[in-house]
Amino acid sequence: MNLLEIKNIKKTFDDLEVLKDISISVEEGEVVSVLGPSGSGKSTLLRCATLLETMDGGTLKYCGETVCEDVDGKSVYVSKTEIKKIKNYFGLVFQNFNLFPHYTVYKNITDAPIHIQKKDKKEVEKGVLPLLEMMGIADKADYYPCMLSGGQQQRVAIARALAMNPKMLFFDEPTSALDPELTSEILRVLRSLAEMKVTMVIVTHEIEFARNVSDRVIFMDEGYIVEQGKPEDVIDNPSNERVKAFLNKVKKA
């Protein structure tokens, strides 16, 4: 069964049609990279999928459970209680981390599982150290975000998302705020998550990473998916002229 299923999503800001007609489905264990020039609607797509934006038209489903249904070309959302439950199915990692600056690393990670998901406090606390170890920041539990490097902050953000035990994770340019050295740090973490079969949708400009790690690459332009498929096909042998031009530009840079 598809974990995520988006059909015919449409999103307009004022007069600007940002997402025109996009359909995506993601299976369990799949790693999908989303490429495309800036302004093509990648973030908007992720924000609609994570319910930070409401979509104008189209349907959205997680694990077969409907979040919104298309009724006469308009998305109609299910009740708040159902949405609240479905929010447990996914996590989102931001470009600029968005950690809570007044909470320690430990509290950043444990607060939502304990106080929002109402999980057993002891269970949650037991899980923190393995998570931090996996992220390579086991000694940073009592630090505040401001005391960490960008790469470490992003690893905390990933740990925070994982601690909610989601079925899948979204990443919106997780390395774009980082310098090359820290970027490879985060890409390493993402690679290990991929090896653990964590379902992920990653918006990225790291072409090499997308080729090596993802099962599928989606290329977006001007609110449409213009090409998608295996990374070898999309990245090495693109058929679309726009994709070719974009990849040439990125590869040269």
Place this chain on the structure above:
Amino acid sequence: MKKRPIIAVFVFAAFLIPSIFTACGFAPDSESGVIGWLFSTVSQLSSGIWLSLALFMFTLIFSMPLGLLVCFCRRSRFKVVEMLAKFYISVMRGTPLMLQLLVVYFAPYYVFKIPLSTDYNFYAAIIGFSINYAAYFAEIYRSGIEAVPKGQYEAADVLGYSKSQTFRKIVFPQMVRHILPPVTNEIITLVKDTSLAFAIAFVEMFTMAKQIAASESNIMPLFVAGFFYYIFNLVVAFVMGKIEKKMNYYRE
């Protein structure tokens, strides 16, 4: 420099002692000499000092939460509520505080024909100051809330925090940190503004000092009063500085 606030606390305490004495019923003889004069002036001022202090405390206690309420209204998604809050704030900030005090003091009688008790001026002062300062605090809170980045709300939203949980756990603590400097300013202004209560026959410290100065044909009681305001504000600055330091455990 570092020790000054502590000294201020001591001086403040030393000055309060005579007034505590009088409050407890001791009436020291006003002997001649500077100390004796000072002692008697401070004892004469003492009831005013306590009234000023009470006005100050009650105003803070009421205006700070009221300000939060006004701030919520100001940020309400209901246009009518927002407009009302905006209007309230602009009137409170755009007209003299003294005028507002007079309105609060006289309106019940002249408009509603409610007979006033003699100590109503105490309550009128607290009400007048509270509704005025609430408007200023509301705007300070608003700036503090707006200084919290949008990404904080989004991170909380994706993690499943409800609107009220997001405000309580994420936004409010960060707001508090942002607003401490302007709140300190406001509190210091309030200390001095309490003297405006004279307009409604509220005999606080400054009014009392004026009366003593007039009866003794001596300007010194005014200086003594001024000294009190100054010392009191040193204490305020000291306490707020401590709180600010305490909130400095993180950066954005």
